[in-house]
Amino acid sequence: MAAATIFRRNFHLFSILCLLSVANSDDLQTLLSIKTIFKDSKTKAFDSWELNTPVCNFSGITCNSNGFVNEIELSNQNLTGLLPLSSFCQLMSLEKLSLGFNNLYGHVSNDLNKCFSLKYLDLGNNFFSGSFPDISSIKGLISLYANKSGFSGTFPWNSLQNMSNLQVLSVGDNPFDRTPFPSVILNLTSLNWLYLSNCSIEGNIPEEIGNLVELIDLELAQNHITGEIPKGITKLNKLWQLELYWNNLTGELPSGLGNLSNLEFFDASTNKLIGNLSEIRFLNKLKSLQLFENQFSGEIPAELGEFKNLVNLSLYTNKLTGQLPQKLGSWADFHFIDVSENFLTGNIPPEMCNKGTMTKLLMLQNNFTGEIPETYANCTTLIRIRVNKNRLSGRIPGGIWGLPNLEIVDFAENNFEGPITNDIGNANSLAQLFLAKNRFSGELPSDISKASSLVSIDLSYNRFLGEIPATIGELNQLTSLQLQGNEFSGPIPDSLGSCRSINDINVAQNAISGSIPASIGSLPTLNFLNLSRNQLSGLIPPTLSSLTLNLLDLSENRLTGPIPESLLTEANNGSFAGNNGLCSEKIRGFRRCSPVSGMPRHLRLSLLCLVVAFIAMLASIVGFCYLKKKTERVGERSLKDDSWDVKSFHMLTFTEDEILDSIKQENLIGKGGSGNVYRVVVGNGKELAVKHIWHSDNYGKKMGSSTPMLSKRGSKSREFEAEVQTLSSIRHINVVKLYCSISSEDSSLLVYEYMPNGSLWDRLHTCRKLALDWDMRYEIALGAAKGLEYLHHGCDRPVIHRDVKSSNILLDEYLKPRIADFGLAKIVQADSAKESTQIIAGTHGYIAPEYGYTNKVTEKSDLYSFGVVLMELVTGKRAIEPEFGENKDIVDWVCSKLKTKESVVSIVDSAIPEVYRENAIKVLKVAILCTARLPTLRPTMRTVVQMLEEAQPCKLVSIIIGKDGAGEKPESRENDKL
Template sequence: MSTSKISLCLLLCLSFFTCINSDELQILLNLKTSLKDSKSNIFSSWVSNNHFCNFTGITCNSNRSSVQEIELSNRNLTGTVPFDSICQLQALNKLSLGLNSLYGTISKDLNKCVKLQYLDLGNNFFSGSFPDISSLSELQHLYLNLSGFSGVFPWTSLGNMTNLVSLSVGDNPFHPTPFPNQVVKLNKLSWLYLANCSIEGQIPVEIGNLTELINLELSDNNISGKIPSEIGNLVKLWQLELYNNQLSGKLPVGLRNLTNLANFDASANFLEGDLSEVRFLTNLVTLQLFENQFSGEVPAELGKFKKLVNLSLYTNKLTGALPQELGSWADFDFIDVSENLFTGPIPPDMCKRGTMKSLLVLQNKFTGEIPASYANCLTLERFRVSNNSLKGTVPAGIWGLPKVTIIDLALNQIEGSITKDIENAKALAQLFAGYNRLSGELPEEISKATSLVAIELNNNQFSGKIPASIGELKQLSSLKLQNNMLSGSIPESMGSCDSLSDLNMAYNLLSGQIPSSLGSLPTLNSLNLSENKLSGQIPESLSSLRLVILDLSNNGLTGRIPDSLSIEAYNGSFTGNSGLCSQTVNSFQRCSKKSRISKDVVTLIICFAVGTAILLVAIPCYFYLKRREKDDRDRSLKKESWNVNPFRELILTEDEILDSIKQENVIGKGGSGNVYKVVLSNGKELAVKHIWNADPHGGHRRIRSSTPILGKRAQRSREFDAEVQTLSSIRHVNVVNLYCSITSEDSSLLVYEYLPNGSLWDRLHTLKKLELDWETRYEIAVGAAKGLEYLHHGCARPVIHRDVKSSNILLDEFLKPRIADFGLARIVQSNGGKDTTHVIAGTTGYIAPEYGYTSKVDEKSDVYSFGVVLMELVTGKKPIEPEYGENKDIVIWVCSHFNSKESVLTLVDSSIPETFKENAVEILRIAVLCTARQPALRPTMRSVVQMLEEAEPCNLVGIVISKDGATKKIEGKQSEKINLDS
C-alpha cells in the first residue's frame, strides 16, 4: 500500500475517533444540564475544553476514547435522567446514580444500554413503573431499592440476566405478586434484597438452588407458610432477614447448616417449636426472634457463642433458664427476653466487657438475686427486671449508674434500701420499684438525680421522713409513695415540683398540716393523701387546683372544707375526718359562726342580702315583661321550677341563662336539643345544652310546646343523666368543663365552658379547613388522645364515651382540643362488668364493628372511633364519602391503600406539605392499629398516646445506609418490648 493511502487511512481513523469523542463529550454535557448539583460541586470539571475522561465521576477505557463508567452516586443530585442520550455511550458498562434525589419516569431507552453490567438507581424519587430491561443480558448488579417505582415489576425480564450477582429491588410499592420464580433461577446471585416490595405466597423450595447467596432479605412482605428446609443449602449466608411476615411452623431442619450466618431475624411472625436448630449457628452476631410462638428452652450452646452481641426473644413462650455464660465473650450490646416464662437466675456476665446498654428481662419468672456485676456496667441505659421473683438486695452501684434512664424493679421480692449512690444517676428519668420489700429511709441524695420524671416506690416498707430536698426535682411528674410507713410532715418544698401531676402518699404515717404550697402546683390533677395522720385545716390554696382525683379521707383534719371543694365531684374525699365542717356537704356538721364568720364574710353576706333584695324587687318586673312576649317557648321555660346544681365555682343566675335560650343564640343542634351561646353580665361566655326530657310516649318535647303533659309526669332524659354523672366528676385539660346543671320537671340545661373555635369536624370539613396546618392537627390528635386516655385510665372507674367523633372534639381559642358530648357515656361498674345495650350507640362511620355481634361495650370501641378521627385528620376526608364505594367507609378505604408506600402517600391530605407527609403516614399507621377489626388487637388509649408522642414530627429521622454496594433504607426495627400499660 502506498504511503499516501496509509496516510489517508490514518486520517480517516483519526476523524472517526474525533467524531466519537465529540459525541461522548456532548452526551456528558447534556447529562450535566439535566442534573443539578446542590452541594458537592461535582460538575465543576465538566467543561467543554476539558477531556471528558478527566470529568469527576467518569472512567474511560484504556485508550481514553470511550466512557466505561459513570459513578455519580450519593452526590446530592436532583433532576431527571436522559437515558435516551446516556445509552448512546457504546462502551458504558457501569451507571451508578443511587442515593440522590432524582425523579421522573424511566423510559424504555434504558434497554439501549446493552453493555451495562452495573446499574444503580436506588434511593431516589422516581415514579411510575420500571420498564422491561430484557436486553440488558450482561447485567451483574441491579440496585433499584427505595427508588419510588410502583406498578408491576417486570420480573420476566430477569430471565435473560443469568450473570446477575446482586439484585436489590426492595422498599418499592410494587403491585402484590407471588414469589417470582425467575429469581430462583439466577444461581449466581450472592445478594438478594426483596424486602418490603409486596411479595405474597410462600418461599419456593427452589430457593435452595441459590447456593452463592451471602445475603437474603425478604422482610416486610406478606409471605406465609413454612420456611422451606432447602434454605439449609445456602451455606454461604451471612445474613437472613425474614421478619414481619406471616410465616408459620417450626424452624426448618437444616437451618443448622448455615454456620456462616451472622445476622438472623425472623421476628414478628407466627413461628413455633423450639430453638434447637439455632444452637449450631456459632457465628451469630445478632439473633432476633421476638413476637412469635416459640417454646422450650434456649439452647445452652448460645452461652458459648463468641460473637453474639444482640439477643431479642421477647413475647414468646420460652421456658427454662438462660445460659449463664450468655454474652460474656463479645462486646455484648443488649438482651430483651421479656414476656416469656424464663426461670432461674439472670446471667451475670453480659456486661463483662463493659459495653452493654440494655438489660430487659421483665415479665418472666426469674429467681435469685440481681447479679452484683451490673453495678459496674457504666454503659447501661435501660435496666428492667420487673415482674419476676427476684430476691435479695439491689447492688448499690445500680442506683447510681451514670447513663441509666430507667430502673424498673417493680413486682419482685427485693429487700434493702435505696443507697446514696443515686446521686450519680444524672440521666435517670424513671424509677419503678413498687411492690417489693424495700425499707429504710429515702436518701436525701435522691434530689441530685435531677432528670427524674417518675418515682414509683409504692407498696414497700420505707420509713422515716420524706427528704426535704425533694422540691429540687423540677421535672418530676409522678410521685407514688403510697402503702409504706413514711412519717413526719409533707415537705413544704414539694410545692416547687412545678411539673408534678400525680401525687399519692396514701396509707402512710404522715403527720402535720397539708402544705399550702401544694396549691401552687400548676399541673397537679391527682392528689391522694388519705389514710395518714394529717391534722389542721385544708389549705384554701387547694381550691385553685384543677384536680381530677382528690382524696384526703381518714386523717385528723379539722375546720371548714373550702367551698370550691364542697362539690359532688369530691364526694367521699373527706370522710373519716370528724373535725371537718361544711355548709354544703350534708354528711358533715355545719360550721359554727365562730369558725366561719369573719369581717370579709360579713361583708359578703351584706352584699348578698342587698343583692337578694334587689332581685326580689326585680322579679315581678321581670315576669311582667316576659308575659308580654309572644314566644311560647320562653313562657314555657319561665313557668317551670328550676333547680341549680353547681359542679364548679361560677357566678351566674338562672335568669342570665334562661334569657339566652332563644333561636338567635343557637350554635349547634343535636338529637336531644339545641346548644346555645350565653354571655354573662361579666362578659364570660358559656355554652348551654338544652335537653327536653323524654315524655312517657317515647318522644321528645318540642321547644314550642307551652302546655305541660297532664296526668303523666315527664321522665328525666337518660342522656342528660349520663352526661351529668360523667362530666361532673371529671377534671382534665382535654375534657370539656361542665359548670352546673339546671333542671326542671320537663327539661334540663347543662352549662359548659364556651369553646370559640367550634368542632374539629367544622375545621376539617368546612371552609375553615385551611386554618389547620399539620403541626396543629398533630397537637389536636395528641390532646384528644390524652383526654380519652384519662377517661379510660385516669378515672376511679373507666368512662366509655361511646360517641367519639370529630364533631365531639371541640377547640378552644388556641385550637387545643376538648372531648365533649357525653350523652352516650357510661361509667364502667366497679365490679368489672360492662354496660350493655340493645341499641347501637354512636354515629355511622365511627361505630366499631363489634356492635354487629355483641351488646357489650368497652374501651376498645372508643379506640376504634378515635382511629377514625385520626384518619380524618390525615386524609381530610369524612368517615363516609361516595368515593369509597357502596357500603364502604374511611377505614376500608384507607386499609385498601396500604399495599404500597406510593398508594399510602396518596391518602395524605394534599394541603399537608411534602415535608410532613411521611409523618402523616406514621399517624395513619397508628389509626390502622386503632381500627383493627378484632377489639383485642387494638391498643389501649395509653398505648395510643405513647405512640403518638413518639411520632412527633421533629422526632422522625430516616436513615439510609449502603453495605457492599447494596443501598437500602433501615426503618428502626423494634428491639425492645415496652410495657405500655405500666
C-alpha cells in the same frame, strides 16, 4: 510502496483519533446537558463539570482506557428533579450508573432499555412514582438497586429472565402489587444478594430457593408470606444474613438449619413459628438472633452460652422455659438482651457486661429468681435495666443506682429488699424509676434530688419510711410521683410546689402528718392528687380551688374546717370521707360549718376580705361581660367608622367594605378563645371565614376602664400577630389559606378560605358526625401530615403549631384537610436551643408529656399531638373518654390494648369495614410511634408522611412497635427497616 503503507497506517491512526475526539466531544456535551437538567439541585457535584475541563476529570466520572465515560457515581449528592434517562443512555460505553440516595422523582421511562451496556444500576432511595420500566435488553446487568424508590404497580420480573450474570437484586421497600414469589428469580443462580423485603410478596417461599447456592444475603421480611420455612433454605450454606421477620410463617425451624454455618444475622421475629430452638445450637457464628413474637417453646440451647460473637439476643413473647446459659454474652461486645414475656427461670447470667458494652437488660415477665449480679454495678454503658414481674430478691448492688447512662430502672413487682443508696445522686440520665410492689425499705435518700433528669418515680407499695426529702422540689422535670402504700411520715415538703411540671401526686396510705402545703395549689399541670389514708391535719388550702383536677382524694385524714365549695363536684364525691373535723353546707354526712363569729379574729378578717374581694370581682366580671357584649354589638354595627389597614397575602376578589358589612350577628358561626368567626359571602358568591379579634388593650379602653385590661400588647393582640406572621408566608394545599388581614386600632379581622365541612372533631365526635369511610380517614390523616410536614420542614424556619388537635383540622367541600388556628404557633429562630415559653400551650389530651417538664419548644410536641389525632381517626374515640379510666387518656388506653392481636383489632372503630382493619392498624402503629413518651423516639413529620404513604389502602408496609414501651423502636431490631 513503503511510503504508501506508512501513509495508510498514519491515515488509519488519524481517523481513529478523529473518531475518538468526536466521541469524547459527544460525551462532554451529554454530561453538560445533564448538569443543566439538574441546575436547580443544591449540590456541588457538578462544580468541576466545565467546558474546558477534560471529561475524565469531572467529579463522579470514570473513563475507560479509550477515554469514554463508563462510570457515573452521583449517589447521595442531593440531586432533585426528573431522571434524564435519554441523556444518560447516550453515553454508549456507560457500564455503571449510580444515582441512589437522592431526591429524584417522577416516572422512569422505558428509555432505560437503551442503556444496554449497563452492568451496575442504582436508583435506590429516591422518590419515583409509577411502575419500574422494562429492562430486558440490559442482559449484562450484574447489580440492580431500586429499593425504597417509590415504584408501584407490578414489577417486570420477566425482564430478568436472561440476566444470567445478575448478582445483586435489591427492589424491596416499594409498594408493588401483591404477587407470589417470582419464579424467574429461582433461575438466577449467580445471585449473592437478594433484597425483597416489604414489596408485597405473598404465598409460600418455594423449595427451589435452595438453587441459589451463591446467596450471602436473603431478605424477605415484611411481606405476606405464609407456610413453613422451606427445607431448601438449608442448602444455602454461604448465607451471612437471613431476614424473614414480620410475615405469617408457620411450623418449626427446618431440620438442617444448622447447616448455615456462616450465618451471622438471623431474624424470623413476628411470625407464627412453633417448636424448639434446637437447630440454633449449631449456628455458632451468630452475632444477632431475633426470634421474638412467635410461639417457640422448650429451652434455650445451652450452646448459646459459648457463642463467641453473639451481641444481640431477642426472644421476647414466646413460650420458652428453663434457664438462660450462664456464660451468655460473656465473650463478645455484648449489646442487648430481651427475653421478656416467657416462662424462663433461674438466675440472670452474670457476665453479659464483661466487655463493658451492654446497653439494655430486658427480662420482663418471667420467673427469674436470685439476685441482680454484682457485676452490673460496674456496667456504665447500661441505658435500661428492666426486670419487672419476676421473682427476683435480695438487695440491689449499690453502684447500679448511680450508673451514669441509665435512663430506665424497672425493678417493679419482685421481692427486692434493702434501701436505695446515696449512689442515686450520680444517676445523671435517669428518667424513670419503677420500684413498685417490692420490699424496699429505709429512708429515701435526699441525694435523689440530684438525679435531675427524673421524670417518673414510682416507689409504691414498699416499706420506705422516714420523711419525704425536703429537696424533692429540685426535680423540676418530674411529672409523676407515686409513693403510696409505704410508711413515710412527717410533712409533705413545701418544695413540692416547685415541681412545675408534675401532673400526678400520690402519697396515699402512709403516715404523713402536718398540713397540706398551700404551694401545691400553684402547680399548673397537676391533674391527679391523692393524699388519702394519712394523718394530715389543718384546713384544706383554698389554693387547691385553682387546680383543674381529674382526681382529688383527701379521704381518711384528720383535716378540719370547711370544704371549699369549688371542690364540691360530682367527680370528687367521697374525696373527703373519713375526716371528722371537716364541715360542709352541701355534702350530706358532714356537720354544718360553725358561724363565722366563732372563728378566730384573724380568720374572720381574712374571710371578710375574701368575701369583699369576691363580690367586687364578681361585679367586675358581670359588668365586663355586659359591656363586652354591648361593645361587640356596637362595634359590629360601626366597624366602618374605624380606620382600617388592609394587608393582602393573595390576589383578592372582594373589597374591604364587603367584609366589614358582613360582620354581624346573623353571620356568626363560632366563638372561641381567639375571637368570633363569621361566614361571609362576597359579591362573586365566594364563601369566606372571617375571624374578628379585639385588641385587649383597646378593648379595656372601649369599655370605659381607666386602665387597660392587659399590658399595652394584650394576649389577643399577640395571638393575632402570631397567626398573621405564621400564615401570611405559607403556601400549602393542606394549610388553611389566609387571604388578608384588616386591622384597626381596636380590632383586627383575618379573612380565610371557608371550610364548609367544619372540623375533623365535628365529623368524628358531634352531631355533625359523618360516616367517614376508611379511605376518607386515611386521606385526611395523610393530608394533615403533609401540612405539618410543610410547617416543620418546608418553611424558611420551622413553624411549630403547638395546638394540633382534631378541632384544628378543617375540611373543605371534598373533605380535604387544612391545618388551622395558628394563634399558639411559634416560628423557631436560629438560636432555637434557647427558645422557650412560659405558658403551657395546647389542649388536654393532646399535650405531649414532656411539655409539662420543659419550656423548650420543639417539633416533637406537634408529633405527639398528631399521633393522638391518628388514634382518634382509627378508634373513633375522643382524646379523653370516661371509659379509659381514671387518670387515663387515649394514648394510655391504646397502649393497654397492645398485648394481643385480638385486643389491637378490638380498638379499631367498628364503623371501619373488616377489609380495612389491617390498614387501620398500620396507621395506628404510626400513631404509637408519634406518641412515644421520650421525644427523641418520635419520628420526624417527614418520616411520618413517608410511613403513611406506604400504609395506603391495599399497599401496606409494616411498622414495627417495640415491646419495651409503646411506640418505642424494638429493642431487638437496631437496624429496623421502616
